[in-house]
Amino acid sequence: MTGDLFANEPPRNLLPFDGQVLLLRGIMPDDDADRTFDRLLSGIVWQQETARMAGKEIPVPRLTAWFGEVAYRYSGVYHPASPFPAKVAPLRDLAENLAGTAFNTVLLNQYRDGRDSVSWHADDEDVLGENPVIASLSFGEERRFHLRHKKTGDRISIDLPHNSALIMGGETQHSWLHQLPKTAKQVGPRINLTFRNTSPESR
Ligand SMILES: O=C(O)CCC(=O)C(=O)O
Ligand SMILES: [Fe+2]
Numbered sequence: 001m002t003g004d005l006f007a008n009e010p011p012r013n014l015l016p017f018d019g020q021v022l023l024l025r026g027i028m029p030d031d032d033a034d035r036t037f038d039r040l041l042s043g044i045v046w047q048q049e050t051a052r053m054a055g056k057e058i059p060v061p062r063l064t065a066w067f068g069e070v071a072y073r074y075s076g077v078y079h080p081a082s083p084f085p086a087k088v089a090p091l092r093d094l095a096e097n098l099a100g101t102a103f104n105t106v107l108l109n110q111y112r113d114g115r116d117s118v119s120w121h122a123d124d125e126d127v128l129g130e131n132p133v134i135a136s137l138s139f140g141e142e143r144r145f146h147l148r149h150k151k152t153g154d155r156i157s158i159d160l161p162h163n164s165a166l167i168m169g170g171e172t173q174h175s176w177l178h179q180l181p182k183t184a185k186q187v188g189p190r191i192n193l194t195f196r197n198t199s200p201e202s203r
Helices: 030-043 089-099
Strands: 020-025 050-053 056-059 063-068 072-074 077-079 105-111 118-121 134-140 143-149 155-160 164-169 176-180 190-196
Touching: 020 155, 030 134, 030 190, 089 134, 089 164, 089 190, 155 164
Parallel strands: none
Antiparallel strands: 020 164, 050 056, 063 105, 072 077, 105 190, 118 176, 134 164, 134 190, 143 155, 143 176
16 A cells, blocks of 8 residues: 555656657566666666767767667667567566557666766657657666657656656657756666667668
C-alpha cells in the first residue's frame, strides 16, 4: 500500500496536442530496479562517442551503448547488428509489454553526473518509420526532460524518476523536439534505455 490515491489511474497524455507522451512509474519491483541499475552500470561496455562539429571531433556529453537485431547508422557511424545481451533482453520484453509494440533496437545512455546531457533533437530518422513508438526506460538519478513544440514553442517539463518508462508515440517526433539538459545540482548517474523499431540499413 503506497497511500497514493491515483496509483491505479491510467497514465494521461502529457502533451497538449500533436503527439502522445505517457509516463509510467514503478515499472518493476523496486529491488529489481535497483539491481537492474547496478548491473547496467557495471556490466555494459559503455562507449565514449564523438560528434563532428565545425571540423572537430567533440566527445558527446554522455556514454552510450547500442544493441539491435538489425544494422543501424547513427551520427554517420555504421553499427552492425549486435544481439541484445542477457542484461538487456528482459528489459526489452518489459518495454514491449508496456508500449504494446515490438522493438528490435535499443540505444543506452549513461549520464554520469549533472554535466552530462543530450541536446534538442527528435528521433525522426527515416529508418524509424512514420510516427514511431519509442519506449524510454529510466534507472538511477532522477533527471528533468523537456519537450518543445517545433512551431508553437510550447514547452513541457517532465521529471523522469528511477524505475519509470516514458512512452512517446503518434506525431511526437514530427512536432516536438526533446532534450535532457545539464543540471548544476550534485547528481549521481542515470541510465536510460531507448527502445525503437528500426528498419535494417545496408552498409
Ligand atoms: O535520456 C533520455 O531520457 C532521452 C534520451 C534520448 O532522447 C535519446 O536517446 O534519443
Ligand atoms: Fe531522443
